[in-house]
Amino acid sequence: MPAWSTWSSMAELAVLSGGTARPPARRANWVPYALLAPGLLWLAIFFVAPMVTLLSQSLQEGSVEAGYTFTGNWQIYVDALQKYWPQLLRSVGYSAAATLGALVLAYPLAYYIAQKAGRWKGLMLVLVVAPFFTSFLIRTLAWRTILSDTGAVAGLARSTGLTDVLQAVALTGNDSLLSSKFAVIAGLTYNFLPFMILPLYASLDRLDRRLVEAAGDLYATPWQGFRHVTWPLSLPGVVAGTLLTFIPATGDFINSRLLGNTQTVMIGQVIDSQFLRVLDYPLAAALSFILLVLILVLVSTYVRRAGTEELV
Amino acid sequence: MAQHGPGDLELIGLTKSFDDFTAVEPMDLTIPQGSFFALLGPSGCGKTTTLRMVAGLEQPTAGQILIGDTDITNTRPHQRNVNTVFQSYALFPHMSVMDNVQFGLRRRGDKDAKRKAQEALDLVELGHAGRRKPNQLSGGMQQRVALARALVNRPDVLLLDEPLGALDLKLRRQMQIELKRIQQEVGLTFIHVTHDQEEAMTMADSIAVMNAGRMEQLGDPAALYENPSSTFVANFLGQSNLLAAHITGTAGDGRLTADVHGHEVLVDAGRVPAGLRDVWLGVRPEKLALGEGNGVNELKGTVSDASFSGVATQYLVRMPWGMDLTVVQQNDGSARARLGDAVTLSWDPGHEFVLDSAQDEDAGVEHVVVDG
Numbered sequence: 099m100p101a102w103s104t105w106s107s108m109a110e111l112a113v114l115s116g117g118t119a120r121p122p123a124r125r126a127n128w129v130p131y132a133l134l135a136p137g138l139l140w141l142a143i144f145f146v147a148p149m150v151t152l153l154s155q156s157l158q159e160g161s162v163e164a165g166y167t168f169t170g171n172w173q174i175y176v177d178a179l180q181k182y183w184p185q186l187l188r189s190v191g192y193s194a195a196a197t198l199g200a201l202v203l204a205y206p207l208a209y210y211i212a213q214k215a216g217r218w219k220g221l222m223l224v225l226v227v228a229p230f231f232t233s234f235l236i237r238t239l240a241w242r243t244i245l246s247d248t249g250a251v252a253g254l255a256r257s258t259g260l261t262d263v264l265q266a267v268a269l270t271g272n273d274s275l276l277s278s279k280f281a282v283i284a285g286l287t288y289n290f291l292p293f294m295i296l297p298l299y300a301s302l303d304r305l306d307r308r309l310v311e312a313a314g315d316l317y318a319t320p321w322q323g324f325r326h327v328t329w330p331l332s333l334p335g336v337v338a339g340t341l342l343t344f345i346p347a348t349g350d351f352i353n354s355r356l357l358g359n360t361q362t363v364m365i366g367q368v369i370d371s372q373f374l375r376v377l378d379y380p381l382a383a384a385l386s387f388i389l390l391v392l393i394l395v396l397v398s399t400y401v402r403r404a405g406t407e408e409l410v
Numbered sequence: 411m412a413q414h415g416p417g418d419l420e421l422i423g424l425t426k427s428f429d430d431f432t433a434v435e436p437m438d439l440t441i442p443q444g445s446f447f448a449l450l451g452p453s454g455c456g457k458t459t460t461l462r463m464v465a466g467l468e469q470p471t472a473g474q475i476l477i478g479d480t481d482i483t484n485t486r487p488h489q490r491n492v493n494t495v496f497q498s499y500a501l502f503p504h505m506s507v508m509d510n511v512q513f514g515l516r517r518r519g520d521k522d523a524k525r526k527a528q529e530a531l532d533l534v535e536l537g538h539a540g541r542r543k544p545n546q547l548s549g550g551m552q553q554r555v556a557l558a559r560a561l562v563n564r565p566d567v568l569l570l571d572e573p574l575g576a577l578d579l580k581l582r583r584q585m586q587i588e589l590k591r592i593q594q595e596v597g598l599t600f601i602h603v604t605h606d607q608e609e610a611m612t613m614a615d616s617i618a619v620m621n622a623g624r625m626e627q628l629g630d631p632a633a634l635y636e637n638p639s640s641t642f643v644a645n646f647l648g649q650s651n652l653l654a655a656h657i658t659g660t661a662g663d664g665r666l667t668a669d670v671h672g673h674e675v676l677v678d679a680g681r682v683p684a685g686l687r688d689v690w691l692g693v694r695p696e697k698l699a700l701g702e703g704n705g706v707n708e709l710k711g712t713v714s715d716a717s718f719s720g721v722a723t724q725y726l727v728r729m730p731w732g733m734d735l736t737v738v739q740q741n742d743g744s745a746r747a748r749l750g751d752a753v754t755l756s757w758d759p760g761h762e763f764v765l766d767s768a769q770d771e772d773a774g775v776e777h778v779v780v781d782g
Contacts, residue, residue, distance in 0.1 A: 163415070171764075239446045306498075306500070308496060308498055308500045309500050309502060309503075311467055311496075311500065312494070312496060312500035312501075312502070313513070314466075314467070314486070314487040314488050314519060315465055315466075315467070315487050315488075315492075315493055316488075316493065316513045316514035316559070316560075316563070317488045317514050317517040317518055317563070318513070318517050319488055320489055320516075321678070322488075322517060323488075326502075326513070327502060330504045331504055
């Protein structure tokens with residue numbers, strides 16, 4: 099062990115034990131690694147290994163019948179991008195819209211639960227999580243019934259002119275709600291809403307109400323108090339919630355299949371059918387990797403922009 | 411209130427009740443502009459609730475709050491020219507010290523916010539710390555930032571909610587002097603809520619002692635100490651020896667005679683409320699002298715405890731009727747008594763205060779001695 103690391107671990111120990119310098123406890127050095135080991139092992143087996151397999155799969159050529167051989171040909175990535183860039187872009191767009199929608203719906207709700215619900219807090223949190231007791235698929239299928247042309251929601255949307263508005267902004271193609279961009283985005287919003295609410299709740303629950311009082315005392319109107327104190331202090335929750343919503347929503351294939359049409363196909367749907375129906379494994383693997391990298395780039399840019407590290 | 415200044419804070423019948431209890435009984439109070447005023451009382455006496463009503467953070471059940479001639483009772487906190495230094499400081503953790511101090515000025519669109527904020531930081535001797543975040547500062551520094559953040563707005567009234575409660579003793583003493591200096595420098599009305607009687611006495615021009623939602627007594631520190639109007643005030647502000655006494659007659663020279671457990675003592679007539687016969691005769695420990703006086707007001711007892719603290723020695727002297735009197739003897743070179751010594755205590759007539767014996771002698775005693 100080089101000298102500097104001995105010194106730094108000594109310093110850490112000194113800090114941990116309240117500033118009294120003690121000789122470094124050799125015995126304790128392996129404990130952090132022992133604690134990390136099970137998690138690292140899990141990640142190695144179930145994340146790193148499949149990723150490597152996936153990457154190598156994308157660089158193979160052949161067919162299911164004839165078997166695959168590794169060629170290391172990166173051309174497949176160019177082909178995949180050329181062929182499926184609209185679905186990729188669309189996935190990002192829908193997911194971003196759903197994330198924004200979920201944020202707008204979740205923030206007031208989370209705020210209410212955290213700050214005003216009092217003894218109903220527990221019950222309301224259970225209700226937020228309650229949809230998880232049924233399967234994702236069933237919930238999405240239920241939305242087909244909810245949005246069906248003969249249903250009450252569609253009727254209400256028609257009578258209030260909402261369908262006209264949706265058509266005007268090209269979220270729907272005709273005066274039905276189902277099988278449209280609108281339905282897909284609404285489905286995504288609904289399905290990932292709890293992932294937005296819970297981190298927001300955690301953040302807002304920790305918010306010291308005395309800070310909001312102090313803002314009011316310092317001449318901030320309630321709105322200014324929100325903008326300058328509540329909102330910035332809840333940003334860690336906003337960032338966590340938007341990530342937890344945006345990332346899975348981008349790769350989702352259930353909502354676009356069940357609630358959309360041929361013009362709303364998302365990239366998850368493409369990967370799904372390439373893997374399981376077309377059986378073009380290399381293309382499917384390449385698309386998976388492209389999606390992974392795309393999300394990584396978008397997310398890291400976003401997190402850097404949000405600058406949450408300053409908040410902690 | 412017939413006459414009041416243009417910036418006086420006036421509370422008229424101010425009341426706050428919650429579901430099942432009354433936090434503040436109807437209270438009338440005028441706090442003159444530019445004074446350092448303390449609301450003193452034990453926890454739960456309603457002092458913080460009173461403060462929060464003035465700040466607008468709590469809506470009164472009844473009554474009015476006026477600054478000068480303006481009724482602010484029904485205005486929102488941000489509409490009041492009143493600022494608070496919170497007990498928890500409530501500094502915005504995501505903003506720099508500078509942004510914290512500028513916050514109020516910015517909300518009012520002050521073009522000169524930066525310069526004024528810098529001045530306020532200089533005033534509390536933190537001019538160099540503007541770029542730091544609150545959590546990078548010590549407790550005492552955070553306290554000063556909170557003060558600067560409120561002061562910089564030059565409010566009509568500055569409210570301080572136990573602002574020194576979280577500081578250690580030495581720092582607290584230092585900040586008391588600082589606060590007083592700053593108040594005199596800026597000339598704003600300070601209302602200081604505290605449960606620390608020493609803090610209130612050293613800092614405030616006048617003190618309102620509160621107990622159980624009521625204002626017990628109002629006055630300047632010396633008047634409250636020398637002439638408490640209730641046993642609560644007598645015990646809460648410093649220590650008191652309360653002797654059960656009975657007024658027996660007049661002794662001439664403006665004095666009355668009183669009987670204390672069979673001993674005749676002289677009492678200043680002006681200090682006895684008219685018509686009272688059965689009284690508590692209160693004598694502060696430092697007014698009691700160890701040794702014989704001028705032949706009057708002498709009580710004999712035995713030293714049952716002595717504790718030396720450098721500046722003074724505090725004795726407990728057991729009276730024949732079983733009561734311990736507290737005596738403080740300055741370390742002025744006079745002979746010290748030892749445990750078990752038979753001693754004579756004396757005090758000058760006029761150094762006592764007299765209260766109605768119907769009052770509870772233990773009211774306001776902060777530290778109850780544990781039995782055994």
